[in-house]
Amino acid sequence: MKFTTLVSATALAVASTAFVGSAQARDQVQIAGSSTVLPYASIVAEAFGENTDFPTPVVESGGSSAGLKKFCTGVGENTIDIANASRAIREKEIKACAEAGVKDIIEVRIGYDGIVFASQKDGPAFNEFTQVQWFNALSPKVLKDGQIVDNPYTKWSEVDASLPDAEIAAFIPGTKHGTREVFEEKVLAVGCEESGALKAMIDGGMSEDDAEDACIAVRTDGKSVDIDGDYTETLARIDSNPNGVGVFGLAFYENNTDKLKVATMAGVAPSTETIAAGEYPVSRPLFFYIKKAHIGVIPGLKEYAQFFVSDEIAGPDGPLAQYGLVSDPELAATQASIEAEETMGN
Amino acid sequence: MTDTTLTPPSGKTSAPTPNKITSILELDPLTKKRNAAEARFKLYGIIAIGIGLFFLVALLWAILSNGLGAFSQTFVKVDVPLNQQQIDDAEKSVVKTSKYRAIIDDAFAKELAGANITTEMSAKDLQKLFSSGAAATVRDYALANPDKVGTTVTFELIASSRVDGYLKGRVKREDLAEDKNLDAAHLDLVDQMKSAGLLEKRFNWSFITGTDASDSRPEQAGIGASMIGSLFMMLVVLFLSLPIGVAASIYLEEFAPQNKFTDLIEVNISNLAAVPSIVFGILGLAVFIQFMHLPQSAPLVGGLVLTLMTLPTIIISTRASLKAVPPSIRDAALGIGASKMQSIFHHVLPLAMPGILTGTIIGLAQALGETAPLLLIGMVGFIASNFPDGVAAGFFSPNSAMPAQIYEWAKRADPAFYERAWGGIIVLLVFLMTMNIIAIILRRRFERRW
Incomplete structure (x- = not known):
């Protein structure tokens, strides 16, 4: 008897949490990080909102380290999906990420600055x-x-x-x-x-x-x-x-x-x-990092990444190059790695 | 200090001092001195006010001269033939708007030919005259009005920020020497287009009603979405801080016993009023986002943080206005048999209301202009790019606030954003001034003196 009460109470609690969670379901991609990458990310976010049915992603600034720190606070809807960085992620940060449950990270190099x-x-x-x-x-x-x-x-x-x-x-x-x-x-x-x-x-x-x-x-x-x-x-x-x-x-x-x-x-x-x-x-190369656990949960996350590195956007004639980004000659490899959702360390 | 002039020198008593003749028509030296001191003090006061006024005028002048430009915008008139085939092709590509740009390029080349303007520039160079948002304007129109496809529609497309800056006098010909966004040759073309009537500078409603735009198109950015964000935040602040603040101050002022504990609370409230606002931002990040799992960048969280910041202000001003109600009113109410609660809610509170409202409005105005706590809860960046759909989304979906938007614009590379930042300051100032004027009117109309 006592056991069933406990189980039903737990079930109720879980259901209510799930309800609260779904009530706040987020439908746009959230990004934070480097102020160097911010202009490029905002250009892509704007074009992404214009050209797809997904809402325009939200891009915060604050610096690479601050963005990666935010990125590594955990997995879940109230954490960011992508961290922009004007340097590669550090070993220490990968460790901090893993401790908070952010294990699968996809690294995307967008070009050079x-x-x-x-x-x-x-x-x-x-x-x-x-x-x-x-x-x-x-x-x-x-x-x-x-x-x-x-x-x-x-x-x-x-x-x-x-x-x-x-x-x-x-x-x-x-x-x-x-x-x-x-x-x-x-x-x-x-x-x-x-x-x-x-x-x-x-x-x-x-x-x-x-x-x-x-x-x-x-x-x-x-x-x-x-x-x-x-x-x-x-x-x-x-x-x-x-x-x-x-x-x-x-x-x-x-x-x-x-x-x-x-x-x-x-x-x-x-x-x-x-x-x-x-x-x-x-x-130096510019990067962004994607939480793989959020792909499929946050609508438009993978599509945003694919859109970002598409030839029309990040290529030598795209709007990013026009703004000042030096496009990556190995863009095709980056596109393939996003397609396959290749995570770091694999 | 001037005793020596009053008492005769005590050592020389032998020589009789002549009686001093005084007249009320003649000022004696002491009075003269006192009058001079008063005149000097008045002068200092006038100088102080003068310095204050000088800085106010200088500030307003800087704001208006830098910011008024944001309220006008250059548009280019182009007749664009909308062709079903071209639109279908464009809709198939990944970046659809880039195909629409090609449609505009063709139409613009015809437009120039029609106005007898010849140019040797390529279509790619001519593109630089337009905002990259122009293509989206055409696409949105074509998709929203399928019946217009097949006809030629006259569009007023936004000119690029450099062209706009040239017409406003912000961009000079010599500035463009090493600019890769626009050449001096473009400006010759702009001059010709202006005399042909293809260019028009007019009031820019979209600055007030629009959303933020990315770094590549400052000409499209508006403060509208962040204004909505500020509105929702202020709603949260108003509906939380007013009841909590008033209830707390009525209890502290009227019911609470005077002991060490209430003294401690009082000291803490006064202290909180002086805490730097960024501290509330750190608190908000830790409590509302990381612990309570509320969404990031949401006006709800912003409002909660600003509520914490506004509460002390409201409590202090409410307590002051409750204290200002004379005790005789309370005594009279109690004397004819009212309960303590009746005396407060029927007599004291209505009399204190103007003061409470004034304090609340001033607290709200302070919260409206606050940026620092919003930095930490994710409201600064490229955020205010969508209008919220519906009231619930207004509280929960990411948005910025007016001061945060101004801060963000001031950071961006393109000088046209700098102009927008000053323009945003003007809009914010109008709001703050309106709120303060309402506070003054309330005080003047309803305040009672005893």
Whole structure:
């Protein structure tokens, strides 16, 4: 008797939960993550709403790490379906996801994005940069006369005579942005190695890991400012500081060519062509991650992913390329992997 | 401070001091000094008000000069022949709107030829004059009016943001030197089209009634959907915070015993009123979304969070207006045999009502302009892209709010969104001003003094 009461009570509870659940059934895809991917995702979401019978997906911004954290809170209708990221998901995040029950994740690479170094249009002539110059300007410890010393430079012209005689004022993305990681890897770390600082640090008795960490450190005396907001904030900072040099996405620069001028990096000017050809050194792939458990539960999820990577949208003549995305030459493989719902690690 | 001038120097008593002749017509130095101090203080006050006014005017000027542009929009008149065959073909493809663009391109080339404008630009380049939303306009019309297929329909299609910016003076010819969205050659064409009457700049209703648009078409973005989101949030705030707030303050003010416990509650309420609003957002994320499993980005959750934020404001103002009702009214009611509850609900509460309503409206206005807590519950981004279908969907389906939409626009890359952000501020200010004026009118009309 008691057992049946318990069972029926449980059944009632489950039924009412199911009812509540169905009452809130969500019919649109929910996406969150990188503010770099947001413009592309919003363009696709809008076109998806226009061209299909599914409602327009909702895309939140907030940064790659914040988006992946949200993605990894669990499976269910009140969690997001897709996380946009301007960097690949980290091992740590995959583990956190698995602990919360998000086990099958589909990784989709949508294309490439260039990171450009731009300054005020009428400001000093910052036209050519190299990674070594950026490393020497921003690192707290640099190699000078064969010695590792505290960074003595206050002006770009002291870093390299070819640069303008202007105070160093760099505006770089904050650590919550995926862009920061690319900046560290492709600019600071490369500059560290090329300038010989890495070798000098290891020779000076540092372990290789410590030396690599020291390479991507950024000076904290105010010459370099972390921007935690979006590129518009960087633009505002540069607008008010003629000597400022900022780190932007290529698409953002292309929308603001009236205010900004862009510099070459290691002799290559940033453009969709040079990035696609792999000549421009500071570029990175953009991703989104799908919760496989939500496919079939949230209507339009798989269709959205397929629509996103279709040739008409993500191809070289599509609206994304027009906005500034460098389309992925291996798009066909991505399309096939979404079709087969291939998850990571398989 | 000025005692020395009043008392004669005590050391020199030998020399008799002459009697000072005073007149009420002549001001003595002390009075002069006091008058001067008063005049100075008045001057400081006027200067303070002047500085305040200066900043207000500067702010309004900045808002209006930046934002009024969002209320007008350039349209291009094009006669588009709707052909059943072309429409069927377009409907078969994956991205249907791109085929409709081709239809517009053809029609536009004919339109230019008809107006005797010659150009060497390719169809792909000419496309840049139009918003990418133009194709959707044509498609929606063709699908909604199948009887019009086979005829030629005159459309007023939205021009692209750069063309619009050029006509508004925001985009200059020299700005386009390195722009890949539009060339100076396009502007020559725009000038010709303008004199031929193909272009028209007029009031932009869709800014007020429309939904948000993606980064590639700022010209189509409107604040309408997020206005609806704000409305539903305010409904939640009003229907939760008013009854809870008033009940709490009546109990605290009239019934609760004065002891350490009620003192503690009082201190906490005052503290809560000063808590930064983002803290309520974190609370909302943890409690409403992660624990209670309410949907993300829903105006219901936004409303709940803002209710928490508004409650202290309403409780404090309600208690103040209850306190302002003189005790003689309570005593009189009690004296003729009314119960305590009767005395409060029949006499005190009606007299305190204007104050309560004013406090509520001001609390609501504050909640309407709040962005920070909404950041954490998923209401900032490309959210307000659909109108909710029905009242229940209005509470549960994802939507943004006006201040969150303004914040989002201000972040986007295309400068045309920046203009929209200022335009959104104007709309928000109109709402806030209306609410505050209603509060003032209520106070003026119904407030009683004893």
